[in-house]
Amino acid sequence: MTRQRENYREDVAGRANVEDTPELLAYYDELERFDAGALWTVANKIEPWEPQSTSKPVIWRYADLRAHVLRSVDLVTPEKAGRRVIYLNNPGRQDVSAAVGWLYSGLQVMHPGEVASAHRHSATAVRFIIEGRGAYTVVDGHKMTLGANDFVLTPNGTWHEHGVAEDGSPCIWQDGLDIPLMNALEANFYEVHPDLNQAVAHPVDDMTKTWGNAGLLPSGGDWDKAYSPMYKYEWAPTYDALQKYAAVTDGSPFDGVMMEYVNPHSGGPVTQTMGASMQMLRPGERTKAHRHTGSYLYHVTKGAGHSIINGTRFDWKEHDIFCVPSWAWHEHANASDREDACLFCLNDLPVMRSLGIYREQAFGENGGHQPV
Amino acid sequence: MTRQRENYREDVAGRANVEDTPELLAYYDELERFDAGALWTVANKIEPWEPQSTSKPVIWRYADLRAHVLRSVDLVTPEKAGRRVIYLNNPGRQDVSAAVGWLYSGLQVMHPGEVASAHRHSATAVRFIIEGRGAYTVVDGHKMTLGANDFVLTPNGTWHEHGVAEDGSPCIWQDGLDIPLMNALEANFYEVHPDLNQAVAHPVDDMTKTWGNAGLLPSGGDWDKAYSPMYKYEWAPTYDALQKYAAVTDGSPFDGVMMEYVNPHSGGPVTQTMGASMQMLRPGERTKAHRHTGSYLYHVTKGAGHSIINGTRFDWKEHDIFCVPSWAWHEHANASDREDACLFCLNDLPVMRSLGIYREQAFGENGGHQPV
Amino acid sequence: MTRQRENYREDVAGRANVEDTPELLAYYDELERFDAGALWTVANKIEPWEPQSTSKPVIWRYADLRAHVLRSVDLVTPEKAGRRVIYLNNPGRQDVSAAVGWLYSGLQVMHPGEVASAHRHSATAVRFIIEGRGAYTVVDGHKMTLGANDFVLTPNGTWHEHGVAEDGSPCIWQDGLDIPLMNALEANFYEVHPDLNQAVAHPVDDMTKTWGNAGLLPSGGDWDKAYSPMYKYEWAPTYDALQKYAAVTDGSPFDGVMMEYVNPHSGGPVTQTMGASMQMLRPGERTKAHRHTGSYLYHVTKGAGHSIINGTRFDWKEHDIFCVPSWAWHEHANASDREDACLFCLNDLPVMRSLGIYREQAFGENGGHQPV
Amino acid sequence: MTRQRENYREDVAGRANVEDTPELLAYYDELERFDAGALWTVANKIEPWEPQSTSKPVIWRYADLRAHVLRSVDLVTPEKAGRRVIYLNNPGRQDVSAAVGWLYSGLQVMHPGEVASAHRHSATAVRFIIEGRGAYTVVDGHKMTLGANDFVLTPNGTWHEHGVAEDGSPCIWQDGLDIPLMNALEANFYEVHPDLNQAVAHPVDDMTKTWGNAGLLPSGGDWDKAYSPMYKYEWAPTYDALQKYAAVTDGSPFDGVMMEYVNPHSGGPVTQTMGASMQMLRPGERTKAHRHTGSYLYHVTKGAGHSIINGTRFDWKEHDIFCVPSWAWHEHANASDREDACLFCLNDLPVMRSLGIYREQAFGENGGHQPV
Known part of the structure; x- marks a missing residue:
């Protein structure tokens, strides 16, 4: 009709x-x-x-979520829930359970002595530790120990499981995955490990000790995967690197002192679908606005400040998480004149670059600052 | 509540x-x-x-659509419509106007002397000629003339416009683009050419004459784009290549004699987001079933036969178009014992490969054939 | 003392x-x-x-050498000589038996029904057919038939053997190898095939029929070697390519219409150590002088003309061979106003490029022409 | 006659x-x-x-050479000598002034306040500091300060100059260059800086502070050169990396705990023609013999021990230099049961790999040890 x-x-x-x-x-x-x-x-x-993102700029405050995350321990068992995770549900992306764009993220809690069952999937994951002692992850038989602000990769197709040591403390971390992208691309497979848990087959932390050395790789060290063999990236050397780099660079007008985590074997991104970076806003630093394709999920690693995203101001402090949708104007400011502030960022930049669709634009008016 | x-x-x-x-x-x-x-x-x-594709297996019969395509000439002007195109609207993908997965496709008609206005966009396009004389496309100042079963690339970011020569005949072609993917990735930009049409700045068909020679490239020929400089791929040498290859190969159990169109500068896919192939089913050939990630859109270039997709049989003949959704079982059969049949295929294999998510599986039972 | x-x-x-x-x-x-x-x-x-080449510009005239090559058949048996080859012995490179720089070259003759014993070595070879019917080469079990001006690759480490069919005619060809380079780099290994001859394990000419198609590669065709899978490059399509390219290019001021033979799998050079090109000097064409690093050995494939190398004129005609040492000024001229002239060139350009030492300079004075 | x-x-x-x-x-x-x-x-x-190296296994003892190096200061002025360097003259390679194969090496001395004139050449250099305070090198305007066992790259085509700070002490270092290779390939150019010295245009040590961070690269940091942007590699983090890697690896049976210096931008070798590695022989470690193509020049960075090269034993201690010619059997032993020993190695492995001619063989008899 x-x-x-x-x-x-x-x-x-x-x-x-x-x-x-x-x-x-x-x-x-x-x-x-x-x-x-x-x-x-x-x-x-x-x-x-031009791109019309369906994602909304959102901030998830750790002060709001932490209690709810901890409460999940009382509400559900790991056996029933699989994992006790509160996920970030962008109001514009609820149909695909994404925090922003095609990126999923959640806050997970685990108690000492607990260990999740091992599985693997087409989705790639990053696990960023927020608090607690004794967290570890096993990736294809390699056990990586994790402290606050460290992160570990569990790439596409790797068997992995998370746990907390018996003598540790309750741990909370942020998971970031490309689950929505894998579903959208109709390429998501999921498998539970036949033994539910893997054997640890290598010395603890071997992948980072082997591959995580500046300007040095193991001689004859073959690596034929497209993701980084340096499974764990630690906070202390990251912060040290930012300090060293800051001493010799003017920094970016849009991002301050910013470094990308890379695959040391290739110099490329840590995985084929998700990239990660850490940036430092120096004391008093206020950046100019720009926008680019790609979805960005920030985790405040250190300090406090605010970001203006498409004209709206979001104030943040340690362990808050906020997102910048694709092609949204954004600029950042450190609230302190004495301390630096650091932002970890998980993004889909590798997808943008592999497919040739990364694009960037500076905000031209008003001295580079958005009217708020 | x-x-x-x-x-x-x-x-x-x-x-x-x-x-x-x-x-x-x-x-x-x-x-x-x-x-x-x-x-x-x-x-x-x-x-x-495992992946749950929302796309349905569909066949679009040229006998059904051709009259409707031609009728559009009477119904709308190019000025009002932009382009007179009937697009393939997969029942499972109407929200994104896709033929299958994240691939858009349509049938376009143009009369002698007509020329579309030039534009560019983040989406990459392939234009496969079905019928008519005198079709041409201008890509970044390079004019490519097009005959039946030739196809031309208008990659991401290139200025392009289509036309039909004054002394030609009405032309119908199939457009294939990754518009839905570009929208989904929130990276789609669109621009109308300031002059509405480009000047032809190079000898006609120069890109194919320069780059389309087996085992030979222009000396000192620099090419810094990620897409193929061989903008046009012609049918005659393609069919000749299939014959040559068929003489020395057993072929694939799933696809007969199949070749991929490549970027001669790199040996890689023709564009970063869409790949193309041509396959020949030899007289009497009936392939076995397999499935893989990635969305496939077939155009019957020659002959007749049928394909079984997820257990449903689709009979096809010349210029029919049908799709195979991601992870759907499929097998093909040539209806003739005397003539070969050829299938052109447009797909998103480059995306699957760049992101590390290509996966394939043979149908193990019943001698490799699906029950219908 | x-x-x-x-x-x-x-x-x-x-x-x-x-x-x-x-x-x-x-x-x-x-x-x-x-x-x-x-x-x-x-x-x-x-x-x-700046570089001081020890090689001298030399021309080897086919008219001089042909009779001597044929005479070798009477003087030595294949069993005693291994191969009946007259090699080109540059006066400045006699210590390493090179034709120019680190390139060896020789003219080999073989009678119908003869076949050399199979061997392999670290040196890479190119065999360019000059005259005769029925020549063939077997490379790792792939038999390639060869006509005049065709050439075949026998790359580093491949088992290979040359022969002439029983119903052929005496064949003469030019061999080009990087033997001197392999010796200089102290990386040359030599091995005689345990059976002295290989079995032909694939359809004749399969590698060229499979890989030698413009803009098309076999689907799923894996190739993990660094050299070209298109073992044979034929003259007819090469000449056709030059004609097509000539129709749309101005050509190079130094080289006329020049194309490089490439590995279709990568777009790179045919082997890691030796490259090859074919260039056409159009009727009446006289190029300007330039110089570059790398050693060049030219084989006149068609026509007649002259080249001026470091101020000395060398007149050449079909099947003459001449060399241009590294960093020597050179320019070419076609003697005919009606016919084109074609030069095949074997060079070490891949070495220059891989090691980052290719360098080029135009001759700036006298309208770009050397005083003779 | x-x-x-x-x-x-x-x-x-x-x-x-x-x-x-x-x-x-x-x-x-x-x-x-x-x-x-x-x-x-x-x-x-x-x-x-098989390869027949013309190089001889040689050891140059620092105890022998140091006094002669220092004496050059009295014998020649920098103005007259260019640089005061004693070069290592392999008895089998005196015609090309090489230490081994196509690698040149020498010991250079410089007094506080001295600075060499800036130049550039096609040869690539590595400068490894042996003793002294205040050494520095300027590479294309980037000043790098150097301590003992640090090394700096001055790649092909970069302007560079060496100096010692006014408040430093006499410095001795080892230079390693591919001068003989560049000459052999007839691609060596040399140029004196028009101003004889360059301006320092960047913060001191910026390239290492920017690019020398494990698993992190500057965001948006473009680098289009084929050599490493991390111009300086320091000893302290190198030794630390060896310790970390040693804790999780069994090591190589032939080389102990060995790491290669890499270009952090690509994961590849530090330059296109010369590679470098550092290996640690653990207390009491004695490796097995193997041989491979490529020329190796070792510098004892720490400890004492011996190597057996083609059946001859060479005892070494700190700052001794010895060479292993291509395809020579070699094995190493640490003399101490308490201390580790470290060997820096300069080699032409990148050439072997780029040209596809690296080859390796384990010594099969006698438990893997050569008879001496």
Whole structure:
């Protein structure tokens, strides 16, 4: 039956601008019978002038979430829940359970002596430790111990399991995965380890001790995977690197002193789908606004400050998490004139780059600052 | 307010299986206030055991669509419509106007003397000629003439425009683009050429004459783009290549004699997001079933036969188009014992490979053939 | 005992300029005892201002050599000689038996029904057919048939053997190898095939039929070697490619219409140590002079003309061979106003590029032409 | 005139074995007139069964050379000598002034306040500090300060100059360059800086502070050179890396705990022509023998021990230098049961790998140890 349509008309040369007529409406109905449609009825919708992110800028405050995370321990057992995780549910992305864009993230808690069952999946994960002692992760038989602000990779297809040592303390960490992307690309597989747990087959922390040395790789060390063999990236050397780099760079006008975590075997991103960076806003630093393609999820690692995202100010402090959707204007400011502030960022930059669609723009007006 | 939830429970070790309780329902409501949720309520949904494509296997018969395509000439002007295109609207992907997965496709018609306005966008396009004389495409100032079963690339970011020569005949072609993917990745930009048309700045067909020679490249020929400089791939040498290759290969059990179109500068795919292949089913050939990640859109270039996709038989002949969704079982058969049949295929294999998520499986039972 | 020395003195700031004294001469003798020396006595010698090739420009005329090559058949048996080859012995490189730089070349003859014993070595070879019918080469079990102006690769480490079919005619070809380079780099291994001959394990000419198609590669065709899988490059498609390219290019001022033979799997050179190109001098074409690092050995494939190399004119015609040493000025001219002339070139450009030492300079004076 | 020849005859199937006859001798003379020869007279010479290095295994003891190096200060001025360097002159390579293979090396001394004139050349250099305070090197405007056992790169084509700070002490270092290779490849250019000295245009040590951080690179840090941007590699983090790696590896049976210095931007070698490694022989460690292509020059960085090279024992201690020619058997032993010993190694492995000619063999007999 014929009905009025939303044809997304625009009165611009080179754009579709067709008015409904009875004849056309009948034609559209006819096309539907053959699983087809007239492009000009949707052309302007599917070819927007610039990206329209469905994600909203959101801040998740650790002060809000921490108690709820801890409470999950009382509410569900690991056996029933699989993992006790509170996930970040962007109001614009609830259909795919994403924190921003195609990135999933959640806060997980585990008590001393607990260990999750081992599994593997097409999704790639990063686990960033927030608090607690004794956390560890086993990746394909390699056990990595984890302290606050360390993170570990569990890439696409690797068997992995998380635990906390018997003599540790309750641990909370942030998980970041590309689960929504894997689902969107219809390439997500999931498998539970046949033994539910893996044997540790190598010396503890061997991958980072082997591959995590500046300007040095193991001689004859073959590595044929596309992800980094340096499974764990620790906070102390990261912060040290930022200090060293800060001493010799002017920094970026948009990001302060920023470094990307890389695969030491290739110099490329840590995984094929998710990248990570750490940036330092120096005392008193306030950056200029820019925007770029790609979805960004920030974790405040140190200090306090605020970010302005598409004209809205978000104040943050340690362990708060906030997101910047694709093509959203953003700028950052350190609240302190004495202390630096550090932001960890998980993003899909490797996807943008591999597919040739990274794009960046500086905010040109108002001295580079958004009106708030 | 509390309500019952679909928690996607599974009674399998390592999977979430939590029953709603009043306490939990209150907890879920509380989490929503902070843009958060409990992972165990969605875990099994977002971590499926294997990919669940939302696309349906569909065949679009040229006999059905051709008249409708031609009729569009009478119904809309190029000025109003932008382009006169009937797009393939997969019943499972109408929200994103995709033919399959994240691939858009449509049939476009143009009359002699017509020329579309030039534009560029983040989406990459392939234009495969079905019928007519005199079609041409201009890509960044390079004019490529096009005959039946030739195809031309208009990659991400290139200015391009299509036309038909004054002394040509009405032309119909199939467009294939990654528009849905670019939108999903929130990286789609669109721009109309300031002059609405480009000047032709190089000898006609120069890119294919320069780069389209087996085992030979122009000396000192620099090329710093990630897509192929051989903008046009012609049918005659393609069919000749299939014949030559067929003479020395057993072929693939799943695909017969299959070749991939490549970027001669790198040996890689023609673009970063879309790949293309041509395969020949030899007289009487019937392949075995397999499945793999990635979305495939086939165009019957020559001959007739059928494909079985997830247990349903689709009979096809010249210029029919059909799709195979990600992880769908599929096998092909040539209907003729005397003539070969050829299938052009547009796919997102470069995305699967760049992101490390290509996966393939042979159908193990029943001699490799699906029960229909 | 002290003696006068050649200290290569130069009176230029930053260069060594030390006069012998009795004290210094005694010091030098003392250093010799410890296998040491004073750098300033050799510094200017080992750090020249620019490359000083020891190779001489030479032309080898086919009219001179052909009879001698044929005569070898009467003088030695294949069993005793291994292969009946007259090699090109550059007057400046007789110590390493090179035609130019580190490239060896020779003319080989073989009679119908003859076949050389199979062997392999670290040296990479190219075999360019000059005359005769029925020549073939077997490379790692792949038999390639060869006609005039075709060439075949027998890369580093591949088992290979040459033969002429029973129903062929006496064949003469040019061999080009990097034997001198492999010896200089002290990496040359040689092995005779345990059976003296290999079995042909694949359809004849399969590698070229599989890999030698413009813009198309076999689907799923893995190739993990660093050399080209397209073992044979034929003359007819090469000449056709030159014609096509010539129609759309201005050509190089130094080389006319020039194409490089490439590995279709990577777009890179045919082997890691030797490259090959074919260039066409159009009717009446006279190029300008330039020079570059790398050693070049030309084989006149078609036509007649002359080249001026470091100020000396060398007239050439079909099947003559001439060399251009590293950093020698050179320019070419076609003798005909009606016919094109073609030059095949074997070179060590891949070495220059892999090691980052390729360098090029145009001749700036006299309209780009050397005074003769 | 005819004369007897050395034809390198071998009585092995597939090898040349032709006896001189008057007729052949006349033929050879005739060929010489055309700058040609008969391959079978040299075939076995130029195609050896395995590499025959002309380099001799040599040890240069620091105790022997140090006084001579220091004495050069009294004997020549920097202005006259260019640089005061005692070079290592392998008895088998005196024609090319090489320490081993195509590698040059020398010991250079400089007094506080001295600075060499800036120059650049096609040769790539490594400067390894032996003793003294205040050494520095400027590379393309980047000043790097250097302590004992640090080394700095001055790659192909970079402007560079060495100096010692006014408040430093006399410094001695080892230079390692590929000068002989650049000359052999006829690609060596040399240029004196127009101002004789460069301006320091960046913060001191910026390249190492920017690029020398484990698993982290500067965000947006573009680097388009083929050599490492981490110009300086320091001893302290190197030794620390060896300790960390030693804790989790069994090590190599041939080399103990060995790491390669890499370009952090690519994971590849520090330069395109020379590689470097540091290896640790653990207390009491004695390795097994192997051989490989490539020329190796060792500098004892720490401890004492011995190496057996082609059956000859060489005892070494701190700052001794010794060489292992291509394809020479070698094994190492630490003399101490309490202290580790460390060997820095400069080699041409990147050349071997880029050209596809690296090859390795374990010594199979006698438990892996050479008879001495």
